Amino acid sequence: MRFGPKIYIPIIVLLSVILLVFYNRGIHFKNRNKYQNAFDTEYFNRIPGTQKEKYLDSLVSSLKNQKNDSVVRNLYLRAGEEYYYLNNIAKSYFSSFTALKLSRAENDSSRIAKSLYFIGDCYENSQKDSAYYYYLQAQKIYLKIHDYNKLGQMHFNKAYVLFYDGNYVECEVELSKGLEYLKTSNNIKLLYSCNTLMGNCLEKLFMYDQALKYHQLALRNLRVMKKNNTDSDEVNNFNISSVINICNLYDLKGDYSKSIKELKPLLTKDLRKNWPRFYAIVLSNLAYSKMKNKEYKNVESMFLESLKIVDSLGYYSDAMYKKIHLGEFYLTQKDSVKSLSTLKDAYAASIKLKNTNETLNTLKLLTRIDSKKRLFYANRYIAISDSINSIQSRTKNKYARIEYETVKVEDENKVLTKKNFYILIFSFALFLILSAILVTIYLKYKNKELRFVKQQQSDSDEIYQLLSEQQNKINAAKEEEKNKIARELHDGVMNKVYGVRMNLGFFNSKTDEKTIEKRKQYIFELQNIENEIRSISHDLNQDSFLESNDFNTLLSNLIKSQNEISKTNFYYFVDERFDWEQVENIYKINFYRIIQEALLNIQKYANASKVEVKIELIDKDLLQLSIIDDGVGFDINTAKKGIGLSNIRERTNSLKGQIEIDSKIGSGTEIIVTFNI
Template sequence: MYFVNKLHSFYSKNYIFEIINNKYILIGTPKIICLFLLLFFFSCKRNDSNVYEKQVTILLNKSYLDNLEKSKKEKYLDSITDLLKSKKNDSIVRNLYLKIATEYYYINNLKKSLSVSIKALQLSKQTNDSIRMAKALYYIGDSYRNSKKDSAYFYYLQAEKLYYKIHDYDHVGRMLFNKAYILFYEGNYIECEIEISKALQYLKLSTNYQLTYSCNTLMGNCLEKLIDYDGALKYHKNALDELKKMKISDNESNNYYLISMINICNLYDLKGDFSKSIKELKGLLSEELKTKSPMLYANVLSNLAFSKMKKKDYKNVGLMFFESLRITKNIGKESDILYKKIHIGEYLLTQKDTLGSIQFLKEANQLATKINNGNEILTSLKLLSRVDKKNSLSYVNRYIEVSDSINAIQKNAHNKYARIEYETSKIEDENKVLTKNNLYILIISFGLILLLVIIIVVKYIKYKNKELQFLKKQQKANEEIYQLLTEQHEKINVAKEIEKAKIAKELHDGIMNKIYGVRMNLGFFNSKIDEEIIAKRKNYIFELQNIENEIRTISHDLSRSSFFEGNNFNTLLSSLIENQKNINSTQFIYANDKTIEWATIPNIYKINLYRIIQEAILNINKYANAKDCSIKIQKKNINILKLSISDNGGGFDIKNKKIGIGLSNMKERVDSLEGQFSIESKIGEGTKIVVMLDYILSKKRYSKNFD
């Protein structure tokens, strides 16, 4: 029952089916062709595999939505649409918009379906999402199909081109089918045949058998309009072959079969083979069909009566026509009521019931005028001109007027769709030219930028090479200066040591011996008992002893090695820091880096490090009021020494406080050695002094000595 219920739902709501049914009558057959009932149902249904994603979101639970009443379903969809407005534009949101558009379409709210589809198209364009752009264009075309055929055609055309670009040939075929459907509706059968031929070409390898069934059925009806009955019959039989491949329920398959057989029987009638048509139609009638699908039963019954009438077999024809009309009136479909009344009017004319025929034909004409069915207006006027001799001329004039109007409309429609194709093609060609020009501009711009970058890089490389050559020369000169300074320094040290040893020897061996001799002599003469002389001599002896001690001290100092040589530098620093214990309450801690070989470090660095530490300790004792102070000397690299002096005293504001003489002296000492000097201090957070020294000698480093 699902197929029948859905069929009737769309059958009763869509004016488009009425118009197309009327078109069948225009070519001279009064039979009701069920093609477009199927086609319209098929296009409205939208294959779930193409429209709905397999993963259904919680917001759009399909089973829940299907159980809602139309009004509640619409409100529910409205609330979801409002919610999506605040969401980020991603694939999930775009999919939801498209699903909502589909649900609005199912409840025949084409206005909201159109609005949501346009929103989905805008979001898809922002992210260049071709798949969803094509689907949104397709849905917009569906929304316009009943109200603005030219707009629907335009959007189907745009969707077709996008589907072609992404190689989705099933959907290319569907869009061609939709375009052909509109062209058929407008009476442009030649263009319709071309479009449906293209669709079938794209669908040759498709497994979408429902779509290929519909394309073959539409082609059959199009060829019927072009009076190629044999060709039409071939395509309707092709449709039946596709039906065998479709995996659908028996009831749904039976409805497809009935539609195809009605169309085939209509062709038999057009070819004059009424007996064959009657035989096939009789086989379709059953009580089961009457119960399950009364509309299809009424159509089969009416067509059977028509075939019998054309064969001049009038037995039960009247009863069949009136029974068909009764069923159709109960359903309430005005377009089918119109056909039945025209058939009855024609039948009554064969039975010489002129008044009854005129009455039914007038009612049919009024109904055709009411629903604006131009083809059936012509059919009823043509029959009335034959039956109502009194008003025949009036009917003929009106027939000509309506016919001219329809022809003009169809001609304009043909030109209109040709213009849509042409203008779209023209715009695409212009876009291609613009794209090509833009591509050339882009390539030229890229080339110029690349050339500019190459020039800049080449110049930069040349500059860096010159700089490197200069640095190499400078390094070589520095190495030569370093070598000369080292040699000179060694010579000076050797000379100093020689002089110191010489002086020490002279003092010790010469002066000391002489003074010692004098002291001994004085001691000898002191044996005299003259008390005054003895007293004087004692004073001289005591004075000479002082001189001796002093000279001995000088001699020892001169003969001793340099104050800072060797590994005793750590001992000196430790002694310096140890002596602070009794001076102030600050606890000084010295961290010794045992990896430093002080013997290899020039004296000038040790002297300045010693003085910097000495100055820092003095400042801490005078100003810092610190509890603890840490002093570290570390070896950071092969030739890098790092001195850190940190205290937890009161600190000071570096920006606002003027640096004193002590800190200035420290900085000058570091600068003289081309080192780095930094101070970190905040009020209440202590002070940290960091000194970095590279003890590779240079001429500049020996230009100053603050020791």
């Protein structure tokens, strides 16, 4: 990978992550009391990553019932921080958000700000506008409590978001504010980060001389870090990155000899051994500068060596950059075959990695060498470029709107607070007046009331007992009605709606006459569902479901509708030895609902190729329903108790039937329900 004119962002990402995550987010927990031993730092640093997460889970679990004090809030923040380092963003968010709630409950400004900061970090890679919003909220609090180091950090974080959203002008503004707050700071690593990002931002704005100035300021920061006995490997790596950034500016200004002079001393055996990725970057950048300076000796071997290193390490984005430069080198050597082959590989990699900038760079080079497909590449370039411009146009002022809307909401809250204050005063005054009147009345009639206290107490106890009994009866009736309605809606209406929706979706793309007729049938079925809902809302009359339908026909139609909407083959077998007319409606409706619920579950989860529904008369009074599929099955002992299976059991138990469910993973499922009719 090269820090070339348009190909250096991944290294900035690497450096920024190192700086932001491992150094500038440092949390120091200074409270020492009975909870201090809850986090054993020395032990935590020794254990491997898998055990660290379990340790943090145990810590967070132990904090749930603790009193909300500063140490508990600190421990939640510490857990959120360590989860973040372990790349478990979901748990980091949970711990940070819990710390935010507890801090707000105690009006703990510094920890509110820190929680908002950590939550912003959780959104940084997924929803940049949300990350920006939380950084902005933290910034406002840090400004109020005059924590200028953290205030500078928030401006840097906002600038970081803006930079990777392509908003370089606002990024420069945020960095300028951050550096102003940090001008007397002792946080040299944060200053280094700000100066480096400012240099990269100004480079994007084509202000190369100013960008060079900030990269040189970053080198000064490194010298201070070295004097402060900062880890030498860390300083050395930062120094290499800064030199690469500076050499990139030399290349942009056309001063390739300076770039070569600065890069050559960096290629050491120690760098090759300990930091092979950095070595490959420096080697590739040196080869690129030599190529631009028309010094072609060993350039190809240098590119190939750097490409081999990053391929072996699995850095596919780095390999893509190197292939682009290697293709450009072959182009300078008029080796069209190698250039075309290498650039096509780079183009495919840029598409796979969704790197639009390098897709455009590759397309631009391909139009120069592939005369047969020049028009195709040119059209692709224009289409992608227009798409990028459209996106940038839509998001250009997104972050300014966030700032504006936040200020607007704050102003509105101030007005509401003022109004609420006046309303509170008025209400309090009115309360005092009413209280005085009531107290006067109370004192006036106190003697009279005391004579009836004993009788009233006795009456109240009796009334309370009657009301309690009546309320219990009402609650029981309500619960019974709720369960009844839930079963009817879930087993009847919902399953019908699901079936109609699946069928309409299946026929939605077809316009032949047969399909139109079927669609009309399902629209008519929606009318039936409407009537059934109306029936349920009036009196939950289950018998109305069967008033005008032959029950065997209803079951056959149900199986037929499943075959029409699914690749699964459904088969229906019924014992002809008995007449459905002799079976009570209560059994028929529950048979229908149980089959309907079971088929819905099979459709959703079983992935079966064949399903058999059998109804057999075992004895003259014993009716057995069997539903058998060859699907994926499930573990009965560990499966969650969903509402579907619960409803099947409830309906079976309500009629004093028996149910057996036999299923194993990979061996299908068998449900047998038996009723004594």
